[in-house]
Amino acid sequence: NISGNLDGIVSEPAEFNFDSRSINVDTEARSVDAGELDFTIFGVSMSADVEPFSYAGTPQPTASLSVATFSLKELMQALDIEPPATADPDAMQSVSFSAKATAREDRINLSAMSLDLDDSTMTGTMSVPTTANGVLGFDLAVDAIVVDGYMAPVDDSAAGSDAGSGDMEIPADLVRTLNIDGNFRIDQAILSGMTFTNMAVGIKAGNGRLRLHPLAASFYEGAYSGDVQIDASRDVPTVSANERIEGVNVGQMMAAVFETDNITGTINGQFQLSGAGKTMSAIQRDLDGVMSLELADGALEGTDIWHQLRSARALYRREPTPEPTLPARTEFSAIKASGVVNDGVFTNDDFTAELPFLQLNGAGIVDLGTNEIDYALEVRVFERPEFMAGATEAELADFTATVVPLKITGSLGAPSVRPDIEGIFRARVEEAIEEQKEDLKNQLLNRLLGGGEAEEGDPEAQDGDEEVEEDPEEKLKNDLIKKLFE
Template sequence: MAKLIRWVGIIVGLLVLLSILLSVAVYMLVDPNDYRAEIETAVTDATGRTLSIDGELSLKTFPCCGIRLGALSLSNPPGFPDQPFASIEGAAVSVQLLPLILSQELHIGQVELAGLDLQMISRADGTNNWEMGGATGAETEAEPDTADSGPGEFGVAGVSVSDGQIAYRDEATGGDIRLSDINISIGKVALGEPFSLSMAFNAEGLLEGMKNAVSLDTDVSLDLDAGSVALENLGLALDDIVAKGWLRIPDMDQGQIAFDLAVDALDADIFLGPPAEEPEPASEAETTGDEPLDLPLQDLRALNIDGSLGIGELKAAGATLTNVKLGLVAKNGLIRLNPFNADLYGGSYAGDVQLDARGQKPKVSLNDTLSSVHLGELLTAMTGESQLAGIGNLSIDATTTGNTVNEMMGALNGDVSLSMDEGRYLGTDIWYEIRKAKAKYSKTDLPEEPENPYTDVTEFSGSANVTNGVVRNDEFTAGAPFLRLTGNGSINLLTDALDYRLIARMVGTPEFGGDEGLGELEGIDIPVDLSGSLDSIDFSIDWGGIFGSAIEQKKEEKKEEVRERAKKKLEGLKDKLSF
């Protein structure tokens, strides 16, 4: 055993010595600058571009052989700017000799790129400057593949990119994206084995009007034969937004993407940019609703996605949703969000949203439900204020189609139902308004105006049918203290026209510390006509007719009461006279 160990030590020592001697020999006898012209010519033949090696080439000889490059650049193709397409400030690569000599295994050491600069341009005609083409001339016949034509194994110890930048310009859209401070680290790479990938950069233009810090850490699996890529143990950060999970592309030729990601918190409002300025009246008039929606139908039809997304807290349109679960399936122009569940403001949301982009006109279907949501909190979060409070329920089952907003509105069909418990309408005291109107009619003192007016809503429910953009409601009921409301009518979503009638009936007589004659209204129907548009609702109530009818009715009731009493007295007197 001791002899075996001794011989192994001698062999290893000789191999190390041989490596050192070979490295010294290469360093002394080979000057890589002698091959500068050959390298530049080979790259030109392969790409049709000009490679310029500006810096000196130097050899690395121990512990492995390699080469270190100075500044170099690769030109743009003809028809693009004279500036280089790609350039680096310096690079280094090494090859381990012993595995190559002993077992024909190509082991590349650390590959280093410093100051990488890519200038990418996409033209309106579809051409770009990153597709490579060979130089014109006769093509060389490819050598036949043989089992012994190259190294048996291939590997790279790692790759690092430091202080890089990438600029991308889309001349068709005018979009510009700039990535700066790019730093990339790739772990050991071997055929058929996953490798680690870490990168970080700053982005400008990736999201409109925003600058973002982006980082990525993941394990990458590549299958070149199957054309698949998988990112496992994925950690992706965009500023303060962190997503974890996995992303897989089973077949890059098919463009299919599968993912399962979880995000702790996401503020979707920041991606919408600053609020748009209020348009001038003239520009408002220019918007008719007949403008094309310009949906990217071709891009939507090309989507091939099957993914799941979970968000702990999502902020959208000012509202905050928690425990969001979203499933996304898109294939052949059919895109579906299902399940789409979330908790919000004491209640929950469950939705099933589908977009069909297969035809000339996109079709949308909605099947959404809000359950036990605190409406006051929701409306305040979305608009900054709310006149309505209560626990609301809403369900929508509808479909539509069209290429403009007006087409979508005119083709809307479906059913809607809503209800509310423990409601309160802030800003209006319905009984104060009734008492004030009656006092004006009776020419008596007006009641004292409440400091914080409100009306309790003890009951609220209704349903509607939507046909070609016209919402028709025939089943509406609501209640307030000593009042019952019913209603029916329609709203034309295309023209914004409102035609609705509410009937209010007083049940019982409220007490306000004095005799205001409100008992005269008990059992009287009070019609309230609503017209105009949703933005400017006109109320029409014939208070004079109501109070006059109520008083006349009470007078008639009083006269009838007097007649009955007189009749009874006459009958009693007649009975006495008959004896």
């Protein structure tokens, strides 16, 4: 038994204790039988049951290792390392370990390994290099882990700053030190508020570059697959992602990410994006690439586009506003959008939405950093009265004979959908002007081709002359209101 203090390792003397039941050395056979060993330092207790081994040539001992439960944060403090702040203050407070270790010339192989980290258990194999340039290899299965709990805590005081609230820094310094080739299989993981199951993650890192591939998981009744890379070989890291989601329940996903369930349906999407920056918000502002989305068989909860259109018509007709149907919702069969991303803004010129009784087409933008949207759409109403609750024949006639502009603005989590009243007025003015121009043009041609003055007693010709001489601007003003919804 040996105990005492070690100086020079850290700023304070480190108390240690080493205990061996017995150590037998056979010099003739050149073998060692160390038996059971116990060692305690920095408050961490370890034990090993060492199998007899030969020390001839390069010793390759094998031992069963066990590390009793300890606090990783307290160990880091004892080693003069500042422990990271975590969203869950209890994260990294309970760690224990066991494995069978076999020493080799340039590495230690761990089999039958079990690592308990707080409420998570990892099992599998690991190869730990003993040389500076060696590669850490592993194949681990994890039962469940809340990744968000190990992230930096959200700083509410940072709201409104350039970094944004709870901005995450890209771990460039860590990536530059990694030399890894391993795989994780995770039964359940919570990341960015979303729950993933049956997750498979391949990790390769070296020379300042990290790649997560293959990357696959099930989430919200659908599937995710991706290839994510971080290049930290330069001062400002870059992140690139090639990702796909299929058959995901968008209502459940929106509830997890935005804490709202105002959109339901099934979503499919593809994303090929890359950006540079030292924080996640900086990368979002720098994103470039392409993306496409498709929503199917869902509804906009809390928004009734049909009632919005009827209310706008009633305003123009100076009629009472129709009673809404509650709860407000708009069902759709498909919503599609694709386009390019430049400096973190998604530009979409082919937006389409199919509803039971109308179609929306148009264009808009989505700021991926702020999740703000701004869309200008055109609504074409089909004559399907079975889907139009409370519609009158006059309403059906008006809507099926016109194209109504629609604005969608606000945030992705709580969009505002309303008819574009200014757009309706502007379109009607332009239509009326064009019609008046065409009428004037036809009348002028008739006069030029008709041989000059109208004959006396020809009331139709005289009426035509009077119509030509009538002030077009006054006529336009008088007819404008009549043109609305006609």
